[in-house]
Amino acid sequence: MAKGRVTIVVEHCKACGLCVEFCPSHVLALSSAFNSKGYHPPHVVHPENCSGCDLCGMYCPDFAIYATKVAPTEGGGK
Amino acid sequence: MSDSLVTEITNAGNPVDAILRTDRMPHIWCPGCGIGTTVNSFARALIDSKIDLGSLALVSGIGCTGRVAGYVKLDSFHTTHGRAIPFATGLKLANPNLNVVVYSGDGDLSAIGGNHLIHAARRNIDLKVICVNNLIYAMTGGQTAPTTPGHSITSTNPYGTFEPSFNLPHLVEAAGAVYVARWTTFHVRQLARSISEAFKKKGFSFIEVISPCPTLYQRRNKLGDALDTMKYYKEKSKVRNGSPTSEAGLTMTGEIIVGKFVDRDRPDYGTMMRAQYAEALGDEYVEQDQREQDRMEHDRTENDQPEMVCS
Numbered sequence: 029m030a031k032g033r034v035t036i037v038v039e040h041c042k043a044c045g046l047c048v049e050f051c052p053s054h055v056l057a058l059s060s061a062f063n064s065k066g067y068h069p070p071h072v073v074h075p076e077n078c079s080g081c082d083l084c085g086m087y088c089p090d091f092a093i094y095a096t097k098v099a100p101t102e103g104g105g106k
Numbered sequence: 107m108s109d110s111l112v113t114e115i116t117n118a119g120n121p122v123d124a125i126l127r128t129d130r131m132p133h134i135w136c137p138g139c140g141i142g143t144t145v146n147s148f149a150r151a152l153i154d155s156k157i158d159l160g161s162l163a164l165v166s167g168i169g170c171t172g173r174v175a176g177y178v179k180l181d182s183f184h185t186t187h188g189r190a191i192p193f194a195t196g197l198k199l200a201n202p203n204l205n206v207v208v209y210s211g212d213g214d215l216s217a218i219g220g221n222h223l224i225h226a227a228r229r230n231i232d233l234k235v236i237c238v239n240n241l242i243y244a245m246t247g248g249q250t251a252p253t254t255p256g257h258s259i260t261s262t263n264p265y266g267t268f269e270p271s272f273n274l275p276h277l278v279e280a281a282g283a284v285y286v287a288r289w290t291t292f293h294v295r296q297l298a299r300s301i302s303e304a305f306k307k308k309g310f311s312f313i314e315v316i317s318p319c320p321t322l323y324q325r326r327n328k329l330g331d332a333l334d335t336m337k338y339y340k341e342k343s344k345v346r347n348g349s350p351t352s353e354a355g356l357t358m359t360g361e362i363i364v365g366k367f368v369d370r371d372r373p374d375y376g377t378m379m380r381a382q383y384a385e386a387l388g389d390e391y392v393e394q395d396q397r398e399q400d401r402m403e404h405d406r407t408e409n410d411q412p413e414m415v416c417s
Contacts, residue, residue, distance in 0.1 A: 035120070042137035045333050067137070085120065086150065086294040089142025090132060094120045 032080020032095045034072050040092035041069035047084035047093050053077040056084065125149035125159075127179050134173060138332020140291035140317030141171055144238050145178070147294050148209070151301035162205045165194040167214035170245045170319075171238040174209045188218030191226045194233050202376050205234070205305065212239040212253045212314075216272055220252070227281035230309045231375045236301065237274060237312065240319035241356070248322030255358045259326045274314050276351040279368050284309035286351065286368035290316040292339035293364060300366060309374045316362060327358065 034055060041063060048056045048070050055078045059071040070093065072078075078095060085094030126149065135141050152159065164182040166175035167190035175182035185193040194206045208215075215223050215237050226233060242260060243249040249262040252272045259266060275286045285307045289297040297315060304311035318324055318335035329335060339362065347365040354363040373381070383391045 037120075040132045042132070044138035044331075046138070046143075046336060049333055049336070065132075082121070083294070085122075086146055086298075087143055088146065089135065089139055091120060091122060091126060091128075091142065091146065092132075094122075096119070 029098075030076050030078045030080075031098060032078040032082075033075070033098050034078055034084065034093060034095045036069060036071070037092045038063045038069040039065075040090045041067055042090050042092075043067035043069060044089060045070075046087040046089070050087050051084055052081065053079055121153060122146060122149035125152055125178055125180065127177055130177055133177055135170060136319075136321045138318060138320045138335075139170070140240065140315070140319075140332070141174065141238055143291040143294060144236070144297065144315045144317065145174055147297040148236065148301055149178075151298040151305075154298065155302040155305055157205060157305060161203060162207065163194075163197055164207045164209055165190045165197065166208075167210040167219060168245075169211040169214045169243070170240070171209065171211035172214060172245075188214055188220075188222065190214060191219055191222040191233065191235070195226060195231050198232055199376075202232075206232070208233055208235045210235075210237065211244070212237055212241070212274070213243045213251045216274055216277070217243075217252045223278065224281040227278045227283045227310045227312070229375045230282055230284060230372050230378075232308055233310055234301070234304045235310070235312045237314045238317050239274065239314050240317045240323060242319055242323045244319045244322050248319075248326060253356070255356050258323070258358050261322075261326075271356065273351065273355045275312070275354050275367050278310070278312040279351045282310065282372065283312045283368065284370050284372050284374075285311035285313075285366075287312075287366040288314040288316065288354065288364050290339040290343055290362060290364060291318065292336050292343065293345075296345075296364075303366075303369075307369075308377075309372055316356070316364075329359070 048058055055072055055074050056070040057073045058068045063069050080095045080097035082095045162180055164175055164178055164180050166172040166184050168187040175184040183193055190208045190210045194208045197204055198206045239253055241254050243251050247261050250260045250267050254267050255271055257266045275288050279286050285304050287300045300313050318332045320332040324335055343362040343364045345365045346363050351367045
């Protein structure tokens with residue numbers, strides 16, 4: 029099970045792609061959908077790989093994404 | 107923006123929301139601009155080092171980075187161009203218990219405010235200066251700045267810059283700063299750690315952050331977008347802690363030396379001032395904190411007396 033969970037605030041995203049590029053476990057990809065400003069925000073493609081390291085949150089220049097650690101019981105245990 | 111989204115932002119618990127004015131987001135910075143990333147590291151450094159946010163003041167000048175003052179939920183000043191350090195000096199001298207952070211760009215700090223930068227470092231005023239260096243004057247349209255590396259195309263040098271540029275860590279080290287570090291926006295964790303370390307130092311701390319300006323610098327020089335620049339930082343930056351700052355000059359596409367260059371101790375401005383007055387005036391010199399305490403003690407005894415009469 030995943031150790032972390034990513035939350036994306038799609039309306040703040042400007043689609044620079046840093047989170048997609050620098051995610052160490054390749055959880056994200058840019059989606060084909062648009063937000064209201066016309067950017068393609070990222071979406072989660074491999075939720076099971078997320079470690080909750082929050083590197084995406086640290087790189088994001090728009091404060092539009094962050095990851096949180098999931099407690100083992102909450103995430104189903106490992 | 108839909109109501110459900112607002113609820114998500116306030117309830118979801120982005121760790122940096124405690125430091126940001128989330129009602130002002132999305133911010134004005136361009137897609138891929140590194141300033142947001144530096145604010146992210148700064149906010150995390152504040153949270154991790156458990157600094158009392160009530161005793162913190164953030165001072166910004168003018169420019170893209172100058173907008174930081176408007177986006178943080180701290181006591182913040184958005185000051186006149188180049189004068190972030192003088193405002194911060196005044197704050198620090200008036201209230202020495204404040205942690206004063208100067209958050210500004212390379213144009214604001216090293217060009218218009220260049221004189222203030224070197225003199226604040228010389229006096230060793232207890233300020234934490236974070237300089238976001240995007241190698242250009244970004245807000246005014248991409249003119250050559252004192253930090254623009256040679257051969258770069260800018261709006262004022264369409265055939266390439268020929269002026270020698272400032273090496274900011276070398277400049278502030280020579281002027282007398284006690285803590286000098288340089289990172290890029292790729293080094294987010296190192297930057298957060300450096301900011302935490304600077305808060306523990308007493309004296310003039312200077313942290314330079316190399317940041318992409320995809321709209322004006324990278325685009326004009328055909329260096330790709332923000333993502334390409336971050337890959338360049340990843341590939342070409344070399345961490346050399348303690349390396350001589352004279353070797354840390356920047357070029358357009360060459361190696362970037364990053365790391366903590368200087369970490370030394372020197373008495374700061376307040377300490378030197380008090381020592382000088384104590385030496386010159388002897389017992390006549392009473393420190394302000396002591397005077398304040400005496401006055402409060404005096405007030406308390408005066409307030410106590412009527413109560414005793416009443417009872």
